[in-house]
Amino acid sequence: MQKNKRQKQAKILRTFRKIHRTSGALLFVFFFIISISGLLLGWKKHSGDLILSKSRQGISTDLKDWLPLDALHTNAVKIFQDSISSTHSLALDRVDVKKDKGMIKFIFEQGYWGIQLDGASGKLLHIERRRGDFIEQLHDGSILDKFLNTGTGLIKLVYATIMGLALFVFTATGFWLWIGPKRMRKEAVKA
Structure with a gap:
């Protein structure tokens, strides 16, 4: 047994x-x-910053001071074409608004690129490879x-x-x- x-x-x-x-x-x-x-x-x-870039600081965290989203997007596209590629697709994967940082990220579908802009001035804060x-x-x-x-x-x-x-x-x-x-x-x- x-x-x-x-x-x-x-x-x-x-x-x-x-x-x-x-x-x-x-x-x-x-x-x-x-x-x-x-x-x-x-x-x-x-x-x-090697795997994930730090979120840079903009000048204002008050959304009333920010430029319109369309103006910020136009700025991001111009920076993308001038600094990264004029031939890559400009399709966005997403847009991340970091109100507490006074910054907005435009993340592009092709090539894992991201552009951080100051929400109030629209100036470039950082170009990142995501x-x-x-x-x-x-x-x-x-x-x-x-x-x-x-x-x-x-x-x-x-x-x-x-x-x-x-x-x-x-x-x-x-x-x-x-x-x-x-x-x-x-x-x-x-x-």
């Missing part, structure tokens, strides 16, 4: 070990990318949606689902591979 139970436990351990090893081998590259990009994202605010955005898209898989121009986020969803399930499987099988032999030894001592 005891021998059958032990054989059954050993078989379960072998199955879990095989699942753990196979899924690890199949998803190694993705786990590597997620771990390195996650580490970099954790450090982005402490990278000294490496953090690239790393974030690499981390969550949305870079493939961007590259393939899906517009739906489907690849990101599938990627996140696969990696989330894989992490769950790794955790469950890893725990069982740790606790299983301990239980078997404990039962063997009892017998």
Whole structure:
């Protein structure tokens, strides 16, 4: 009776070990990318402008003193064309208003570029290469949606689902591979 139970436990351990090893081998590259990009994202605010540029300070935090959004956008586009590229797309990914800093960021879709302007004067505060955005898209898989121009986020969803399930499987099988032999030894001592 005891021998059958032990054989059954050993078989379960072998199955879990095989699942753990196979899924690890199949998803190694993705786990590597997620771990390195996650580490970099954790450090982005402490990278000294390398991964994430600091938000520069404008002259006024009162929105009444600011130029109209259209004038600020026109200024950002002119700076982009003069300083970065006259051939890149001028499509915006987003606009970040930092009222407490008196600054507005225009973030362009192509090339991960951002332009920080003083909200009141419209003067250039900083031109940034948004490496953090690239790393974030690499981390969550949305870079493939961007590259393939899906517009739906489907690849990101599938990627996140696969990696989330894989992490769950790794955790469950890893725990069982740790606790299983301990239980078997404990039962063997009892017998």
